Amino acid sequence: MSLTSVQLAPKLSTASIKKSWDVYTAFDWPETLPEDNWYMSPELMSLYGTEYFDSLSEAQQKKLSFTELCNFFSLVLQGERPLVQGLAHRLYLKTTEPPVSDYLHHFIDEENKHMIMFGMFLNRYFGKVYPEKKVTIPREYAKGEEDVAFLCKALVVEEYGEYYNVVMWHDKNLHPLVSEINRVHHFDETRHLAFGRARLVETFNEKSKNWSSDELQGFRDWLAAYLKSSWGDYYNPTMYKDAGLEDGYNLRQMALEHGRAHREKASEVLVNLLVENQILEQAPEL
């Protein structure tokens, strides 16, 4: 039987202390990065597998791999900002068990280090962080739904990112700094994912039992749309423009149309968790 989040928390806290690292000394930051290098594994790139991608020169593909990596680091950084905010809000609530509050301190510390790490890379080698293209429009939630939605959002940014982390960590063709950042990120994320998966299932089971069928359906519709919308962040028109490619919006539409199989593969672990625990009734269209 799998452990609950309260049972997991002290084990994860112990592991976080044991594996603690210093973001300011963990990496050797070269003065510049060479242009003639891969920065994102081609099979992860949004245009990979399209005729358009094949029509690009290798130099153009490598340049695009850099802006795609910068988009990836940006969207993870931007996703971690509200995650830290939400985790901090949950510290020491009456409903947050003491071992969980203890672990949330590590979770926040590690997410903060990730943001520093991505921010250092982006500011040093790219000169900017891509902004988050989101506008928060207030809406009504069923009782407890906001809590479940927060855990879903946290898990989405981490599960999608984790797929990319593992592939890029093992890709020997990438610049070693990029592989190392992905390796470091992966090891913290495995703990966050273990906690987040357990916590989401428990919280959903607790909160959703009091929802009406309309409220449950409304939540599931939102979650399915959120999973799809979150993938849209990986197809940023500005990153195409920054790589010297024209008509970024239409490139995005073409890539989105083409990349469904990739998105389904990269989302498989998360979607299986959601479906197996009846958080979603079926795998959504991604």
Next chain:
Amino acid sequence: MDEAAVKLKLKEWIVERSKIPVIDGQFSYDTNIIEEGYLSSLDIVEFILYIESLLGDELDMEELEPEMFTSTNTMYDTFFATV
């Protein structure tokens, strides 16, 4: 692109993405597209990118407010009328 052409493009985008049927005579450029359920907040993410493609420039995300996306007219006034 003139005002009429921009508003028509915005309307066409909304119609294509709408969660509910868009019936002629019921949808105007003043229709509240979020409150009346034509688009969700997640659709607005995609809409921002479309507006940027029409403008040929990026929007300053730190300046955006939900009210700017209330209707076709508010979007035109906010993003296009001052260009």
